[in-house]
Amino acid sequence: MHHVALICSDYARARHFYTEVLALPVIAETWRAERQSWKLDLGLPDGSQIELFSFPAPPARVSRPEACGLRHLAFTVDNLDAVIVHLAAHGIACEPVRVDPLTGCRFTFCVDPDDLPIEWVERMPRSS
Structure with missing residues (x-):
């Protein structure tokens, strides 16, 4: 996969969430005057x-x-409990953990x- 495109309702709020809370690095940020639109490229x-x-x-x-359409984004993480604590520290609630x-x-x-569901999936420990 190369990228996923998201449209937000409040650019400043969404930018904060993805760059500060999720700590995704900014690759490029462009104001497109002809469209009255920001485009923010974030690295995974x-x-x-x-x-x-x-x-x-x-x-x-x-x-x-x-x-129909995009159901949710899903990220693989090494420590699900640490992600939940990090999100909670930013006032973001998670659903109960399931298996x-x-x-x-x-x-x-x-x-x-913007109420887009984000799934956090804990990577299975590798067997030796």
Whole structure:
């Protein structure tokens, strides 16, 4: 995967969430005057990216119940409990931790400032 593109309703709030709370590094930030839109390119550890866009008055995201389109973002982490503590320190609540019956991995969800679900999946320890 090269990137995932997200449109936010409040650029400053979304930028803070992705760059400060999630600590994703900024690759580039561009003001596109002709579109009255910001484009923020954020790096992910595997080299892929998140493109964060702002547009004047975007329609609200259709969410629950499940709708067609992007369902959620999912990030792999080494320590799920540490991620939950970090998010809580920033006022972000997570759902109760569950275990995927197919993979055995622990996971939880929170939401970004526009209510986009973000899943956190704990990497399974490798067997020796």
